Amino acid sequence: MKLLELDISSIPFGQPIPFALRGVGGVLLAGKGFVIRSQEDLKSLLLRGHTLYVDTDESGDAYRAYLAQLQAMLHSDTKLGDIAETTLQAKSKQEQEEEQSPHPRWKDWQLHWTQLMRQPDPQTFAPRFGHMFAALANYSQKNPDAALLALVQLSAEEVRFYSVTHGMLVAVITMLVARETLRWPNEQVHTLGRAALTMNIAMAQLQDDLAQQRSPLSAEQAKIIDHHSEMSVHQLQALGVHDPLWLEAIKFHHYRDPGRLTEKSPGRQMARLIQRADIFGARIAPRVGREPMSVTSAMQACYYDETKAVDETGAALVKTLGIYPPGAWVYLASGEAGVVIRRSQHAATPRVAVFLNREGMPCDPISRDTAVPAHKITGAVAHRDVRVSVPLERLLAL
Template identity: 60%
Template sequence: MNLVALNIDTIPLGQPLPFALRGAQGVLLAHKGYVIRNRAELEVLLARGVSLCVDTDESGDSHRSYLAQLHQMLQSDTQLGQIAVMKISASPGAAPPRERERETVGPPAWLELQVRATQLLRTPQGQEFGPRFHALHEELARHCAQAPDAALLALVLLSAQETQMYSATHAMLVSVACMVTARETLRWPEARVLQVGRAALSMNISMTALQDHLAQQTDPLSWPQIMAIENHAMQSEALLRQLGVADPVWLEAVRRHHERTPGPLAQKSEAEQLARLIQRADVFGARIAPRASRQPLPVTAAMQGSYYDETRQVDEAGAALVKTLGIYPPGALVRLASQEVAVVLRRGATATTPRVAVVISRTGMPTGEMIPRDTTLPNWKITGPVAYKDVRVTWPLERILALV
C-alpha cells in the first residue's frame, strides 16, 4: 500500500469517485464509485482527525492521470490557484461503477456507512431516496446476517463515541439490534426481520438534523424543538409516504415507535410488535450514547431500561433484546476480576461470559496488543461495566474487528 495525502479541494463532488478514498492508516473511507455529494461530508471526517488519502498501488491509473495533468499544468506555467483546485478524475475511457455495484465482500467501511446514512437521512431526496435507502439497508442487513457480532461491536462502539453523526449512527444500531433479535430470538420470518430493520433505520427521518444538533446542545430545549420531538413519529411517517414508501406495516411501526404499550407481543398487531421491539432497542441505544448535556449510562443500566416495561414488569421485546445482545454486548467495555479493562468482542455461551480482549492493564496502561481473555474462568470473570468516558485511550475500529 502506497498512501498519498489528498487536499480536500482535489476530491470530486457530486460524481462517482474514480478511486478508493482511504485514511492515513489505510482504512477504507469510501469505495471507488461512491458519490460524495458535498464538501460537508468530507469536513465531518477532517473534524474527527481523519486524513484523506489515495492508495496509488490500488488507484494507479487515476493517480497517474492526476500527476500527468499536474505536470502538464506546471510545464505550461498555469497559475498556482488553478493547480491547487485541480480535481482527480478517472482515467480516459474508465466507466464509473454504479453505487449498487459496491463490493459485497470483506468487512464494511463503517465510517463510509455513517456518512452515507447521515447524508441520506438528513436530506432525503425524492426519487433518489428509495434506491439509496434500500441499498444502505441491504448492506446493513447483509453484515448483521453474516457477522452479527462484528456489526453490533462496530455500532455499539461508534454510538458510545459519536456526537456529530449521532442520529444516523443510532438508527443503524437500532436497526441492526432489531434485525438480530428478530432473527435469532423472536424467530420472525425473514421478511419481517428486514421490515423491522427498515422501520428502525427510518424512524427519525423527520428530525435527523435536529437530533444531531441536540447531541451537542447544552442549552435547555426550545419550544419548537420540544414540539418537533413530540411530533417526529407522525412527521416521519408522513415524510416516508411522500418519499414513496407504501408498506403499511413499516409506516405504522414508524408512527408507533414511541408509544408506551407494555404487554405480550402476541396481543399486538404485526406493526405494533415491530414498533415495540424498535422502542426497546431505541431506549438502549439512546442511553449508551454521549450528549454534550449529559454522560451516557453504562451498558448494564441501558439494558435494564430496555428489560423492564413501564409498569416495572419484564418486557417481552426487551427481554428478547437482552437475551440476544447479552448483558455485555459486543463493543462494551468491561472490568475483569484481574482489574484489567477489556472490550467485548463476541457474545458468549451465557449473557455474562462474552469473549473479550484486554486493552488496559491492571496498572492502568494501554496493553498495545489486545490480549484475549476467557471470562468463564474465575480470574477473568467480568465484575462490571466500564464507561468510555473513563478510558482515555482509543483504538482503531478495524483492529478490534480483526479479533472478532
C-alpha cells in the same frame, strides 16, 4: 487540511464521487460517494461553497488516482467526450485493500447514511436506501457480534453523526433479536430493520444538532420531536414508501405500549421492539455536556417496562445480546479491564479482549474466557473511565 480547487468540468453526473467535496474554509458540501445528478445539483453545491475543493490530507490517494486516470486517458488519445464522462471510480491502493476486508468502512457508512437521511431525494431515495440497507443487513447477519461491537463503539464515541449511528445500531439490534430469539420470518426481519433506520428521518439533522447543543430545547425543536413519528411517516410516503408494516412500526415506535407481543398487531410488535432498542441506544450515546451510561446500565433500562415489570421485548433483547454485549467495557476478577468482542451461549460470560493489565496499564490485547472464574466479569466500565483508546479496526480484527 490542504484544500485544492477542483476543476468542476471534470465532475460527471450520475456517478458516486470517490472523495469529499468541500467549500471555502473547508466546509463539507458532499461526502464521499455523493451523486451529483445534474447541472442544477452542481449549481446548488457552488451556491453553498462558492468554489469546490478536495482536501488532499483527507482524500489525497483517491484524488491522485482520479487524476492519474484522466492523465492516462489523455496519453491514450481518448476522445475528449469520453474523458468528460469519466466515472470518478478510480480507487487508491488503500481503498482496494479495504474493499477486500471482511468488515465495512464504518465511518464511510456513517457519512453515506447521514447524507441520505438529511437530504433524501424522491428520485434516488429508494434505490440508494435499498442498496445501503442490503449491505448493512447482509453484514450484520453474517457478522452480528462485529456489527454490534462497531456500532456500540461508534455510538459511545461520535456525536456528529448521532442520528444515523443510532439508527444503524437499533436496526442491527432489532433484526438480531427478531431473527435469533423471536424467530420472525426473514421478510419481517428486514421490514423491521428498514423501519428502525428511518424512524427519525424527519428530524435527522435536528438529532445531530441536539447531540452537540448545550442550551435547552427551543419551542420549535420540542414541537418537531413531539411530532417526528408522524412527520417521518409522511416524509417516507412522499419518498415512495408504502409498506404498511414499515409505516405502522414508525408511527407507533414511541407509544407506551407494555404487554405481550402476541397481543399486538405485527406493526405494533415491530414498534415495541424498536422502542426497547431505541432506549438502549440512546442511553449509551454521549451528548455535549452529558456522559453516556455504561452499556450494562442501558441494558437494564430497556429490560423493565413502564410499570416497572419485566418487559417481554426487553427480556428478548437481553437474552439475545447478553448482559454484556459486544462493545461493552468490563472489569474482570483478575483486576484486568477490556472490551467484550463476542457473545457466548451464556448471557454473563462473553469473550473479552483485555487492554488494561492488573496495574491498570495498557497492554497488547489478551483474549479472556469469562466463564473461567479467574476472569469472571465483576462490573461494567463507564465510558468516561475507559483509559485506553483502541482503533475500531483493531477491535474488529480480534
